[in-house]
Structure formats: C-alpha cells, structure tokens
Amino acid sequence: MGNPSIYKGRKKIKLSHFIFIVPAIVLNLVFFFYPLIQSLIMSFYNWPVLGAKTFIGLQNYINLMQDDTFWHSLWFTAKYTILVTPAIFFVAFALALLINSKLPGIGLFRSIYFVPVVISMVACSLMWMWVYNDLYGVLNYYLVQFHIIDESINWLGQASTSLPAITFMIAWKMAGFTMIILLAGLQSIPEEVYEASKIDGATKFQQILYITTPLLRPSIALSLVVSVIGSVLAFEQFLIMTKGGPAQATTTAVHLIYNTSFKYYQLGYGAAMTIVLLIILVILSMLQFKLLKDPVN
Structure with a gap:
C-alpha cells in the first residue's frame, strides 16, 4: 500500500501544480476556445450584424472554394510568407552568431538589435511609411542624392515594390525576436564540442555547418514555426501601409477576413x-515540426 503520508504529499503536489496552471487554462478557454467554437458555429450561418441569422449549412464553405478574391489573398499571403520567413531567419542567425561571440560591448548591441521588437507594429508601420514616402521620404532622398535612382519611387503604391518594401521592414522589426530564440540555443551548445572540432582542424564555417546547425534544430524549428504563423496572420502592416492596394494586390488573408466581417x-x-x-x-x-524534428528524438 505504501506510506500514506507520502501518498498524501504527492496528492498535494499534484493539486498545487494544477492550481498554478488554472489561470492559463481559464485564459485559453475564454480567449481562444470559446471564440473558436463561436466562429465554427457562425460559419454555418448567414449571420448579419442586424436581423435574424439563418442556418445555411456548408454554403459558406462552398462559396469560399469558388471565391477568387479569397484564393488571391491566400496566394499573396503565401508569397509574403515565403519572402519574409527566410529574410528574418538569416538576419537573426547572423546576429545570433555575432552576439554569441566574446566581443567587448556585445551586450549593448544585443539590446539595440532587440529594440525594434518592442516597438508596436502600428508605430513601425507609420515610421516606415515616412521612410518610403515618394515625396519626402528619406530613402528616396538618399537614393537620388547618390544617383542610384533618377527619380523618386512610390514604394508602397505599386505591387512590384510594396511587397519587398514591407518584407524589409518586417525583417528589421522581427529579426531581434528570432535572434533571442537562436541565441538561447547557441548558448546551450557545450564549448567542449567546438574545442574538439578545432583540434580536428575544423574551420569556422565547418563548425557552423556540421555542429551549430544540427544542434540548433529545436531552436530553428521553433523560430521558423513562430515566423510562419506570424507571416500568415499578417494584418496591421498591410492595413496601414498599403490598405490592401493597389487594386487589392497586397490584401492578406487576415485583411480580407477583417474586411468581410467588419466592413461588409x-x-x-x-x-x-x-x-x-x-x-x-x-x-x-x-x-x-515534422520536417525539422530532431532525429535524436
């Protein structure tokens, strides 16, 4: 039967663990699961803001499969994700390697690189709208001054330049967050592994390729998943900087959902x-997660 006091102590420990996670469970139920269930129910109805709702079954989903605007928004979201995810990752990886080195004053640089992360997306979008402005933007000014371009470019007003421009802005803003994830992974790699590779004659590039990258797989997987989710859910930057234009060329899936639900x-x-x-x-x-799963696990 075992010692009752030990068993009683174990029950208390389990109960205390449960108490600590109750706030997280409540928050998830209120702000995720309940809205999710409500959205699922609403999707089977013709649900106007005013008036009676009408049950229409799968008709919304049938209409969605034939909606060119929705598929265009998904395609644009996919293009944006394919562009911005590697841009964020490679900048963050380079910064993480730099900050992980034993250079003087590196703590200051770590803070500087992370500053854009804590600036709100709205503030960043407004700031970069000024940078990209075709009449008084600082980017056009210096490009013209250095004779790189002959006349100002309307960066956010045309489909060919708006996507790269916003991708650059997001890479600048979000690289610091991914950098912290990768830096945590880098600092968990034992120094003895690198010292052993140096004895075997491995170069710095070979260390990164054959030691750092494989041992960083969990951190890389987490950073890429977070980046892809954030890219697919992109909304504020396009709403503020391009308003989905020109001609809905930069309307993301979330932006279309917003327009459909709260504009129409x-x-x-x-x-x-x-x-x-x-x-x-x-x-x-x-x-x-399946593709980037650590083969050891």
Whole structure:
C-alpha cells in the first residue's frame, strides 16, 4: 500500500501544480476556445450584424472554394510568407552568431538589435511609411542624392515594390525576436564540442555547418514555426501601409477576413474564412515540426 503520508504529499503536489496552471487554462478557454467554437458555429450561418441569422449549412464553405478574391489573398499571403520567413531567419542567425561571440560591448548591441521588437507594429508601420514616402521620404532622398535612382519611387503604391518594401521592414522589426530564440540555443551548445572540432582542424564555417546547425534544430524549428504563423496572420502592416492596394494586390488573408466581417458585415462568411485559415496554420505547423524534428528524438 505504501506510506500514506507520502501518498498524501504527492496528492498535494499534484493539486498545487494544477492550481498554478488554472489561470492559463481559464485564459485559453475564454480567449481562444470559446471564440473558436463561436466562429465554427457562425460559419454555418448567414449571420448579419442586424436581423435574424439563418442556418445555411456548408454554403459558406462552398462559396469560399469558388471565391477568387479569397484564393488571391491566400496566394499573396503565401508569397509574403515565403519572402519574409527566410529574410528574418538569416538576419537573426547572423546576429545570433555575432552576439554569441566574446566581443567587448556585445551586450549593448544585443539590446539595440532587440529594440525594434518592442516597438508596436502600428508605430513601425507609420515610421516606415515616412521612410518610403515618394515625396519626402528619406530613402528616396538618399537614393537620388547618390544617383542610384533618377527619380523618386512610390514604394508602397505599386505591387512590384510594396511587397519587398514591407518584407524589409518586417525583417528589421522581427529579426531581434528570432535572434533571442537562436541565441538561447547557441548558448546551450557545450564549448567542449567546438574545442574538439578545432583540434580536428575544423574551420569556422565547418563548425557552423556540421555542429551549430544540427544542434540548433529545436531552436530553428521553433523560430521558423513562430515566423510562419506570424507571416500568415499578417494584418496591421498591410492595413496601414498599403490598405490592401493597389487594386487589392497586397490584401492578406487576415485583411480580407477583417474586411468581410467588419466592413461588409458578412460575419458568417468571415468566420468560414477564419476556420479555413486556422486549418491551414495547423497543417503548416505540423509539417514544419515534422520536417525539422530532431532525429535524436
């Protein structure tokens, strides 16, 4: 039967563990699961803001499969994700390697690189709108001054330049966050591994390729999953900087959901878009974790 006091102590420990996670459970139930269930229910209805809602079954999903605007927004979101995810990762990886080195004053640089992360997306978007402005923007001014371009470019007003411009801004803003994730992984790698490789004659590049990268797989997987989720859910920067234009060329999936639900008041149709986007995110995250899974585990 065992010692009752020990068993009683174990029960108390388990109960205390449960008490500590109750706030997280409550927050998830209130702010994630309840809205998710409500969105799922709404997606089966014609749900106007005013008036009676009407059950229409799968009609919203059928309409969605034939909606060219929705597929265009998904395609643009995919292009943006494919561009911005590696841009953030490679900048962050280079910064993490630099900051992990034993250089004087590196702590100051770590803080400087992380500063853009704590600036709100709205503030960053407004600031970079000024940088990219075709009439008084600082970017056009210096490009013209150094004779790189002959006349100012409307960076955010045309489809060919708006996506690269916003990608650059997001890489500048979010690289610091990914850098911290990768830096934590780098600092968990034992120094003895590098010292042994030096004795064997490994170069710095070979150390990064054959030691750092394989041992960083969990951190790389986490950073890429977070980056892809953030990219698929991109909204504020496009709403503020391009307003989805020109001609809806830069309308992301979340931006379209926002317009459908709160501009055109088609709440049921917007909910169906949300569920489809959630399914896509779950599939992408599962694929990434599977592809980047540590082979040791």
